[in-house]
Each structure stands twice: as structure tokens, then as C-alpha cells.
Amino acid sequence: MVDTLTPSQSKVVEFPYQSNSTLKVVAGPGSGKTLTLLHKVYYLIESGQIAPNEILILSLTNKAVDNVITRLFDVFEQLNEKRTEEQLKEIIGGLEVHTVHGLANRVVIENEGIINVIEENGWRGLMKLVSEDFWKNKRPKIPSIKDFKRLFEQYKNQKTGTKDVVKKLTDIMENCGVVTNEELIDRASRYLNSDVVPESTAQTMEYTRNLKDKIKVVIIDEFQDLYPSLLPLLRRISLGKQLILFGDSNQSIYSFLGSNKEAMNAIEDIHTGRDFHIMHLHDNFRCTPEIMAAATRVIPLKRKEMNDGEIEKVCKDKCGVKPIMQNFSNPLDELEFVRDQISQLVCASAHLSDIAILTRTNNQMQLIADHLQSYGINSHKLTAQPDWMTDSRIQFLIDLMKVISLSHREESLKRENFVNRPWKSDFSLIVTLSALKGATNQSIQILYNECLRHDISLRRYISSVPMSDWPAAVTNKRKISNCVIELQKLMNNGEFLYSDDPMQILQKICTFAHEMGFQMLQPTSHRDAEQFRQHLEDMYIILKLCLTNKPNDMPLVEWFLHTHFEQSLSYYHENPVPRAGSRDVLKISTIHSSKGLEFPIVFLMGGLSWFHSISQLEDNVLYVGMTRAKNLLYLLNTKHPGLDYKSATRNIMSNEKFWRYYNTDLNRDIPADFASAIRRYDCLQRKYDGFSMKRRPFSTLSVAHNNKLMRLIAHIARK
Numbered sequence: 001m002v003d004t005l006t007p008s009q010s011k012v013v014e015f016p017y018q019s020n021s022t023l024k025v026v027a028g029p030g031s032g033k034t035l036t037l038l039h040k041v042y043y044l045i046e047s048g049q050i051a052p053n054e055i056l057i058l059s060l061t062n063k064a065v066d067n068v069i070t071r072l073f074d075v076f077e078q079l080n081e082k083r084t085e086e087q088l089k090e091i092i093g094g095l096e097v098h099t100v101h102g103l104a105n106r107v108v109i110e111n112e113g114i115i116n117v118i119e120e121n122g123w124r125g126l127m128k129l130v131s132e133d134f135w136k137n138k139r140p141k142i143p144s145i146k147d148f149k150r151l152f153e154q155y156k157n158q159k160t161g162t163k164d165v166v167k168k169l170t171d172i173m174e175n176c177g178v179v180t181n182e183e184l185i186d187r188a189s190r191y192l193n194s195d196v197v198p199e200s201t202a203q204t205m206e207y208t209r210n211l212k213d214k215i216k217v218v219i220i221d222e223f224q225d226l227y228p229s230l231l232p233l234l235r236r237i238s239l240g241k242q243l244i245l246f247g248d249s250n251q252s253i254y255s256f257l258g259s260n261k262e263a264m265n266a267i268e269d270i271h272t273g274r275d276f277h278i279m280h281l282h283d284n285f286r287c288t289p290e291i292m293a294a295a296t297r298v299i300p301l302k303r304k305e306m307n308d309g310e311i312e313k314v315c316k317d318k319c320g321v322k323p324i325m326q327n328f329s330n331p332l333d334e335l336e337f338v339r340d341q342i343s344q345l346v347c348a349s350a351h352l353s354d355i356a357i358l359t360r361t362n363n364q365m366q367l368i369a370d371h372l373q374s375y376g377i378n379s380h381k382l383t384a385q386p387d388w389m390t391d392s393r394i395q396f397l398i399d400l401m402k403v404i405s406l407s408h409r410e411e412s413l414k415r416e417n418f419v420n421r422p423w424k425s426d427f428s429l430i431v432t433l434s435a436l437k438g439a440t441n442q443s444i445q446i447l448y449n450e451c452l453r454h455d456i457s458l459r460r461y462i463s464s465v466p467m468s469d470w471p472a473a474v475t476n477k478r479k480i481s482n483c484v485i486e487l488q489k490l491m492n493n494g495e496f497l498y499s500d501d502p503m504q505i506l507q508k509i510c511t512f513a514h515e516m517g518f519q520m521l522q523p524t525s526h527r528d529a530e531q532f533r534q535h536l537e538d539m540y541i542i543l544k545l546c547l548t549n550k551p552n553d554m555p556l557v558e559w560f561l562h563t564h565f566e567q568s569l570s571y572y573h574e575n576p577v578p579r580a581g582s583r584d585v586l587k588i589s590t591i592h593s594s595k596g597l598e599f600p601i602v603f604l605m606g607g608l609s610w611f612h613s614i615s616q617l618e619d620n621v622l623y624v625g626m627t628r629a630k631n632l633l634y635l636l637n638t639k640h641p642g643l644d645y646k647s648a649t650r651n652i653m654s655n656e657k658f659w660r661y662y663n664t665d666l667n668r669d670i671p672a673d674f675a676s677a678i679r680r681y682d683c684l685q686r687k688y689d690g691f692s693m694k695r696r697p698f699s700t701l702s703v704a705h706n707n708k709l710m711r712l713i714a715h716i717a718r719k
């Protein structure tokens, strides 16, 4: 069914194309921003004003890009009157839809060849190169990777303080083609600047040239999340185009990356005066009036006024149930409450897939998933990237593949008398050695300084200079040397680098990692081992996919290293995780990853006061989380002065009026017999038996079960 647009939505859709101008669309959650954006794209194309390949849609997260692509198909299909499915697919395929970083990546790769954006293992490796002096007089005493990243960026930008250390690190990153996200954006904007790219080179850089010359309309979704370091690229890409911004300043939740307000002001300054237009959408189609009333109470009035000065109009009728609020001092009580409520909801006709549990952190998400799983309740995590790609063990295996592939290339270039500088393999080798048990920071620093002094690669230094000639302060020499020797065996082994067998490649790299005893690959529990096995399987699937589309003259390992990120995103887009949409899986997500999505029932897990290290939810994050809910909202441990806790009602299962409303809203049949919900619930409770909160208090839960949870909680609290 096609949603009929409201007059204000239609005004945005039909607003004419005009180069060198900005249209800013401001609207609250659930007002149909995304829907209007999709209709606008359709209208621009169908009215013949703009061709598909002249439209660029930018978002900040892969999840948001995914959401736009999926919904594009739906809207185009619904509105389409004359085209075949194939033609629609072609039109949509012609649109440029990216994250800002994805776009920057493409531009930089076209201009420089493969680059690597530094990941967690990379930062860990770089940290090993920093001497103790770096940390003198700094806090905290035991620094985390996050602390290091922060200091690194600080020093890089200020060019003061521990300058030499940072210079050394930036040099090695530069030499090895490793960049930070900020650097990626910066480089891409330089390539888009025609004054910098010589005309002769620009001829061959088709993608970059098209972005500059061909694109006529740039649409930015969720403008409120832009932050200052993205500005150079966005400004460059919007020059001369029609810039269309969709967003809501109350939903700005990435302020930790820099001032969103500053970024928004700068974006608005690109086109000013008569070339700047602003429009508002006032209706809320998503939430019940009860949910909206509570959500509005958590955002300060001044920001409400800043948006548009008008009160949002909620389109749905009242459902009769206010958000259910509950506080717990014991984490297990909270988990059991969630489990019990889920049982009630499902018995009263909700589908498990209607329910989303939104958390503050990934760790909290895992804890809840584990607890529900222990009752046989399946959940699907909505993560920004497929899980396997964010697994640091898998990233480490990919780094091993990189060091082998890069070393091999350096070797063959050397044979052709190529001037052998810089050595891109150094960075990946440092990452590898840092994971080797017994390879101390000091040893890695000394070896790296030596290789610089001898002007050879780190691998070559370790493999060709006798250990007796290494500086005495290097410890565990044999282990380090052995690791490099074994790596070289793989490098010279055609069955790895030139293999067309994904299983063989995986087996060889895993065997090497296993024999070296890298500590980070040692599973910490049965569950951990199972998860790693699952992620290896996912990596295998992408290796197999690479085999089907690799160019003939490119070895599989190399093709995988170049393209696994994009291939994986498109694979999971086309093949969503099995059963993710089916009725028997509920969704778990961080609040940040749930942005732009909506669910009939939401459990919002708040600041969890018993985790002292986890801060309370900020107003905007709370607001985004609350407004994901269409019909029923639980606020657990979400302490906020704007919320009053007396409104709690827990008797949801037998509230017949609510369930009539719920099923009507979701276009489902009304259950014939409400009394049977309680019978079903009792039956379910008998099944859970020993775990039931009603029948047995926590103190008598099985000791093993309790211990396991407490260990997990203690582990998270330490982080």
C-alpha cells in the first residue's frame, strides 16, 4: 500500500531542482523524513529533472545506508506504473548511495591504490612502538587503546608536546598506506579539489571526476550527526550542486566526535540567502501519543524550539498504556524482568520479531543476548557491520594475510631492481609481532629502529640479520625470528598466495596462527570458541564469494584483501542473517545502531546504575531510543528528571484494550480469545520452571548459572 503523502511532505518532494542551492528539511522522529527522501528521489528521476547517476545520497552509518537501499526498492516498486522489475533495479543501481567514509574510501583508492583504515589491532600495534616516556605525566596510568587514539589525534593536530613520537608513528602509517578515518576524509577532499589534481591525472580518475562534474543533487540523511572533520569533504562535494539535508537536531547523538552544531552551521553556510530554503514536517506517524508525550519530556525545551517552534502532531490514537518504567538494583532482577515480560507479550499475541531491546553498549547487548539464549530465546543483533568483520581475531588473521601478501610483492619488486621503499609490510608485521607472547614493546621498538637504520624492511631485518647481531636488549629473539621464518614459508608457498581454494587458504593461515600460539586467538570459553568458529565460517563464505567474481589475473588472497569489506556488506545486504525477519527472533541493538529504525515494542535499557563505569544516557540518546517504539515502550533503569516513575504498569498481558489496538495498528487479526493468553503464560512458566522468577527467588537459582552471569558482569564492569 502506498502511503499518501501529507501536504508538507509533498511540498518537499515537489520542490524544484535548482543548482547551487540548499534545501533543509527539519522534522521530528517518525515524521516520514526517510519516506519523503525516497519519494523525492523517485520524483526527481520520474519528472525527468535528474538522471539516477546524478544523485548522491550520503549517510553516516552502514545501517542507515542499508535502510535507504532496502526502502528504495519498496517505494519505487509501489510508485512504479510502467517499468519492469529489471528496469527499476537498474535505476536504483545507478544511484550513488554511500556512507561518507565509504565514499571517501572509493575516491582515495582510485587515486592512490589500496589503503588501510587503521583498526583496533593496528592501534594496539602502534601503541607498542611508543616508549614509556610518552605516557609520563599523562592520565590514565594504565592507558587503553581509546586513550592512545585520543592523545595521538591531539598531538597530531596541535603539533606540540610529544611531537617526535607522533611524527614517527605518522611516518610509518604514511609509508605503509595506513590512514585514520580523519585522514581518509581529508585526502578524499583534496582529490575532489580540481586545483590539486592535475588535469592529466584527473582524466584517468573517472569516479572522482564524475563526483565533481556529473553529480547534480547531493542528499544528506541525518544531517544532525555531521561532525567537523567531515566538513572539507562535504563542502567540496556540494559545491555547485543542489544540497538537500534531512534531519532533526534533537536526534544528534554523535557529539563525542565533535560539535554537531558547528558542523551544521558550516553546512548551512555553503549556500545562503535566496539559495537557502528550509521546510518542516510536523506529523508523527510512528509513536503512540503516550510514548511521544514521555519522549518530549526528556529533551530540553530550548532545543525543541530550535527545531521549528511548533508542537509535533501525533497521528495515532491513544493506546491507553504509558511507557512502563522500572528500576532495579540487581542486574539479574532486571534481566529476569525482561525475560518475564517477553513471555507475557508473546503469550498476548506479540511476535518475538516485534520486540527490540536497545542498549547503551555492545557489552550490555551481549549480556542480554546470553541471558535470553539460556532460556532458548533467540535474538538477532543489529550491528553496523556483519559480526565477523568486527571480530578482532578475524581482523588479526586478515593482517597476517596482508603481511604475507605485501612481503611477497616487495620481494618480487626487489628482484626487478625496484627502489625498495617504503615497505608497506612493516605495519602489518608490527601488528603481528605485538600479538606474539613474549615480544615486549621494547623489543619491537628496538627492532623497528634497527630496520630504519639499515634502511631495510622489518621482515628482511629479522630474517637476514643474524640474531647474534640484534641489539642485546631484544628479548625472545628466537620466537620473533621463528615467527618471521614461518611467515616467509607461507610467502614462498604457492599453495597459499596463489591458491584458488578458500578452505586451503583458511586452513594454512589458521594453522600458522595456531602454531605461533598467538594469545589473542586463544578462546576464553566454550561460547567464545563457538563464536570464533562461526566467524571463520563467515570469512570462508566471503572468500568463496571472492572466488566467483575475481579477475582472472588476480590471486584470490589478494582479491579478498582488496575487496572483502565491500563484498561482505553487499553479501549481507542481499542475504540477511537467516531468520532475522522471522517471527521467532527478537532484535537486540545498541541505541546508536537503531537510529532510523522502528519497532512495535522496545525495551530501553538505561544507564544501569550498578555498572558505575557506564554513564547515564544523555538526553538525545534517550530520545532517539524512546522514539524507536511504535506501540509499547519499557524504560528500565532510565533515570531522567523529566520522567516520572509513578506511571509504571506491569499488567500488560491481560490488557485486552491494548492488544486490540496493537493488532489493529499492525494490520493483524484481533486474537479471538484473550483469556487463553494467561493459560499460555502459565504453561510457559512451567516449562521454564526452575528459572521462573515467580516460583523461585534469585538466591536459589542454580549456582553455576548465577556464577556465569556474575563473572560476565564483573568482566564488563572492569572494562
Ligand SMILES: Nc1ncnc2c1ncn2[C@@H]1O[C@H](COP(=O)(O)OP(=O)(O)OP(=O)(O)O)[C@@H](O)[C@H]1O
Residues within 6 Å of the ligand: 003, 004, 005, 006, 009, 027, 028, 029, 030, 031, 032, 033, 034, 035, 036, 248, 251, 285, 286, 595, 596, 597, 598, 627
Ligand atoms: N504520509 C504518511 N502516511 C502514513 N504513514 C507514513 C507517512 N509518512 C511516513 N509514514 C510512516 O511513518 C513511519 C516513520 O517514517 P520514517 O521512518 O520515514 O520516519 P523518519 O522521520 O525517518 O524517522 P526517524 O527520524 O525516527 O528516523 C514509517 O512507518 C512510515 O511508513
